[in-house]
Amino acid sequence: MLDVITGFAVIWVLVLIGYLVARFGLLGEAGPATLTRLAFFVLAPALMVSTLAASSPGRIFTGALAAFVLSTLTVSVLHIVFARLRRQRDVAELTVGALAAGYINAGNLGIPIAAYILGDVGFIAPVLMFQVLLASPAALAVLDVATGEGRPSWRRLVALPLRNPLMIASVAGIAVMLSGVELPEPVLRPFTLLGSAAVPMTLLALGMSLRGSRPLNGGPDAAERTVAVLLKSVVQPALAYLIGRFLLGLEGPMLLAAVVTSALPTAQNVYVFAARYGRGVAFARDVIVLSTAASAITLVAVAALLR
Numbered sequence: 145m146l147d148v149i150t151g152f153a154v155i156w157v158l159v160l161i162g163y164l165v166a167r168f169g170l171l172g173e174a175g176p177a178t179l180t181r182l183a184f185f186v187l188a189p190a191l192m193v194s195t196l197a198a199s200s201p202g203r204i205f206t207g208a209l210a211a212f213v214l215s216t217l218t219v220s221v222l223h224i225v226f227a228r229l230r231r232q233r234d235v236a237e238l239t240v241g242a243l244a245a246g247y248i249n250a251g252n253l254g255i256p257i258a259a260y261i262l263g264d265v266g267f268i269a270p271v272l273m274f275q276v277l278l279a280s281p282a283a284l285a286v287l288d289v290a291t292g293e294g295r296p297s298w299r300r301l302v303a304l305p306l307r308n309p310l311m312i313a314s315v316a317g318i319a320v321m322l323s324g325v326e327l328p329e330p331v332l333r334p335f336t337l338l339g340s341a342a343v344p345m346t347l348l349a350l351g352m353s354l355r356g357s358r359p360l361n362g363g364p365d366a367a368e369r370t371v372a373v374l375l376k377s378v379v380q381p382a383l384a385y386l387i388g389r390f391l392l393g394l395e396g397p398m399l400l401a402a403v404v405t406s407a408l409p410t411a412q413n414v415y416v417f418a419a420r421y422g423r424g425v426a427f428a429r430d431v432i433v434l435s436t437a438a439s440a441i442t443l444v445a446v447a448a449l450l451r
Contacts (some may be wrong), residue, residue: 154260155256155257155260155347156440158344158347158348158351159347159348159350159351159354160351161348161351162347162348162349162350162351162352162353162354163351163352163354163355164351165348165351165352166351166352166353166354166355167355171352175352176349176352176353176355179345179348179349179352180252180349180352180353182345183252183342183345183346183349184251184252184309184310184346184349185309186309186338187338187339187341187342187345187346188251188255188309188310188313188339188342188346189309189310189312189313190313190334190335190336190338190339190342191255191265191335191338191339191340191342191343192255192265192268192269192310192313192314192317192339193313193316193317193320193335193339194317194332194335194336194339195264195265195266195317195339196266196269196313196314196316196317196318196320196321197316197317197320197321197327197332197335198321198332199264199266199317199321200321201321201322205270206270206398206401207388207392207393207394207398207402208267208388208394208398208399208401208402208405209270209271209274209402210387210392211384211387211388211391211392211394211399211402211403211406212271212274212384212402212405212406213274214383214384214387215246215380215381215383215384215387215402215406216246216247216248216279216380216406217246218380218383219245219246219375219376219379219380219383220242220243220245220246221242222245222375222379223241223242223244223245223246223368223371223372223375224238224241224242226368226371227241227368227371230367230368234290234423235286235289235290236286236287236290236291236421236423236424237423237424237427239283239286239287239290239423240287240414240417240418240421240423240424240427240428241368241372241424241427242283243279243283243410243414243417243428244372244376244410244414244424244427244428244431244432244435245371245372245375245376245380245410245431246375246376246380247275247279247283247410247411247413247414248271248275248376248405248406248408248409248410248411249350249408249409249410249411249412249432249436250268250271250272250275250310250405250408250411251272251310251346251411252346252347252349252350252353252411252412253346253347253350253408253409253436253439254268254271254272254405254408255268255342255343255346256343256346256347257404257408257443258401258404258405259343260343261400261404261443261447262397262400262401262404267401267404267405268405269314269317269318271405272310272311272314273311273314273315275411276308276310276311277311280413283417284417287417287420287421287423291421291422291423350436353412354433354436365424365426365427365430368427369427369430369431369434372410372427372431372435373431373434373435373438376409376410376431376435376438377407377409377435377438377439377442378438378442380406380407381403381404381406381407381442381446383406384402384403384405384406384407385399385402385403385450387402388402388403399450400446400447400450400451403446403450404443404446404447407439407442407443407446408439408443409432409435409436409438409439410428410431410432410435410436411432412432414428414431414432415428415429415432
């Protein structure tokens with residue numbers, strides 16, 4: 145129990161430091177965006193390459209991924225049903241709500257959580273691939289049509305994963321792993337050194353992104369916002385446990401990985417999608433902040449109970 149609390153204490157202390165850095169403007173106005181881009185485009189991809197290249201297929205494509213996917217789809221549908229029954233919503237708003245309930249922060253928070261709690265960032269790679277290769281293109285296609293932007297271009301959807309550096313790094317690392325080639329230590333050293341900075345930098349960037357948020361304001365979306373946070377932070381990890389334990393027979397580290405990845409908060413990409421199409425922007429932002437705060441409790445509870 146002590147090691148779980150210690151691991152999460154380290155994570156949230158770094159998030160707090162990031163918030164304070166932004167609060168006092170230590171890096172200037174452009175600092176938060178610059179640090180986020182450095183972590184996203186350079187440091188985290190380097191960590192994925194160095195980790196996956198030395199991993200094995202049995203640790204990447206597991207039942208934990210199946211439990212995560214099934215729980216994600218279930219909570220997304222549940223939020224659509226709730227939002228639709230409560231009041232009239234257009235398809236675009238329902239799509240943003242579904243993403244808020246189930247699309248996890250695999251990059252900024254998933255990588256540090258996997259490193260500190262699961263002991264292997266390789267558990268994040270298949271989750272990231274599912275979201276980038278399947279969930280994102282599907283959601284963008286629906287949003288394109290629902291907002292009147294016309295029929296989605298298949299070229300744009302196919303090219304979407306190619307614009308994600310974490311996806312590219314994951315594919316590269318897995319390709320090396322599957323090839324059976326053992327890269328010389330001098331070749332991996334630059335990736336290892338850069339990757340060692342990924343966890344603290346992503347946590348600092350996450351903390352900086354929280355400055356200026358006012359997620360508890362009221363409004364017409366308050367009920368849907370609350371339900372989205374509960375689905376993301378409580379229902380999804382509970383479903384992942386039930387599916388993993390009783391349907392797929394998972395136990396030990398695999399069950400823990402399924403539940404922990406499902407308990408991660410809503411991804412910042414959901415806000416990007418909402419802003420791009422002008423639907424549910426404030427809703428997406430508030431769910432991200434609230435689910436990130438709630439995950440501090442949920443993830444500690446999950447790790448303490450299942451480790």
